[in-house]
Structures are given as C-alpha cells and as structure tokens.
Amino acid sequence: xxxxxxxxxxxxxxxxxxxxxxxxxxxxxxxxxxxxxxxxxxxxxxxxxxxxxxxxxxxxxxxxxxxxxxxxxxxxxxxxxxxxxxxxxxxxxxxxxxxxxxxxxxxxxxxxxxxxxxxxxxxxxxxxxxxxxxxxxxxxxxxxxxxxxxxx
Numbered sequence: 001x002x003x004x005x006x007x008x009x010x011x012x013x014x015x016x017x018x019x020x021x022x023x024x025x026x027x028x029x030x031x032x033x034x035x036x037x038x039x040x041x042x043x044x045x046x047x048x049x050x051x052x053x054x055x056x057x058x059x060x061x062x063x064x065x066x067x068x069x070x071x072x073x074x075x076x077x078x079x080x081x082x083x084x085x086x087x088x089x090x091x092x093x094x095x096x097x098x099x100x101x102x103x104x105x106x107x108x109x110x111x112x113x114x115x116x117x118x119x120x121x122x123x124x125x126x127x128x129x130x131x132x133x134x135x136x137x138x139x140x141x142x143x144x145x146x147x148x149x150x151x152x
Contacts, residue, residue, distance in 0.1 A: 005069035007040040013077050014041065020081075030081050032058060036068045037080060093139045098131050102140060103147050105129075119144075 009017070017034045020026055026034075035058055039049040049057070051065040072080035094102065105125060110116045119137035126132050126140075 005066065005073045006042050007037055007046075007069055007072050008043045009037065009041045009046060010043070011045075014038065014043075014045075016077070029083075032060060032064075033068050033081050036060075036065055037072060037077075040065070040069055093135060094132065094143060098126070099143050099147065101129075101131055102126060102143055106144055 017038050020034050021031060021038075024031065036054055039047055039054045039057065040051075042048040051062045051069075054060075054065045055062040068080050102122065106117055106122055111121065111125075114121070119140045122140045122144075123135050123137045126135055
C-alpha cells in the first residue's frame with residue numbers, strides 16, 4: 001500500500017535519529033517524532049510500518065503520525081522533529097521593569113481627589129512619567145490581573 005506521505009530516510013538521517021534517541025536528552029515530543037520517523041521509514045532497510053501500527057506501538061494518535069509524515073515530506077528532518085516558530089505571536093507591550101513600575105504605581109497613593117487609581121489614570125501616568133510612549137487601559141488591566149495586583 002502506497003501512503004500519501006512516504007518517509008524514506010537516508011542512512012545519515014537514520015543514524016542521526018538513532019543517536020538522538022540514544023542520548024535521550026531532547027524534549028519528549030522530539031523523541032516521539034524521531035521514533036515515528038524510524039518506524040515509518042520506507043527505504044530499503046526501513047520497517048515501513050503503517051500509521052495504525054505506529055500509533056498503537058507509541059501510544060499516540062494516528063493523526064499525529066500523519067502530521068509527522070507530512071512535515072517530514074514538506075520540511076525535511078528538522079521540520080518534522082522540532083516545533084514551528086509561531087508567526088502570529090504578539091510582542092509584549094511592557095517589559096519586566098515597566099510592569100514592576102506599573103505595579104508599584106498601582107500600589108501607591110491615589111492622585112489628589114481620587115479614592116483609588118483607575119486603569120485609565122494608571123495608563124496616563126505611565127505615559128506622563130515617560131515609561132512608555134503609549135499604553136491602553138486594557139494592557140494595564142491584563143498586567144495587574146496577571147500580577148495579582150489591583151488598583152487601589
């Protein structure tokens with residue numbers, strides 16, 4: 001039976017995967033994907049297991065086996081073993097020092113005429129102090145929520 005994503009490892013790739021497994025210091029996901037590729041190898045010396053047999057032997061889903069095969073065909077050995085870099089990850093608005101300054105500000109005395117800090121006041125004060133060029137009240141809320149602080 002011919003599979004849609006046929007894995008044919010070279011001798012060098014097979015050796016590299018076996019060494020990776022022998023050391024055992026890589027993340028579990030990487031080691032599992034290495035095992036999948038070794039079992040799926042359809043080269044002359046390879047075992048050429050089916051997706052179902054690999055899934056049962058390694059206690060993973062058949063979909064995982066299919067994805068590993070597909071990534072090997074599309075991106076090569078490194079692409080099949082390692083996670084993709086997340087392209088849509090957003091850059092943090094505030095760094096650690098700015099977050100610490102925000103938390104200290106939120107814990108300080110409220111401005112004149114106010115009983116406590118509002119999120120918009122905190123955002124405005126950060127800008128006024130020159131900590132950031134601009135920041136929204138929602139960012140301030142998220143930082144304070146994550147830091148288990150509350151304004152006031």
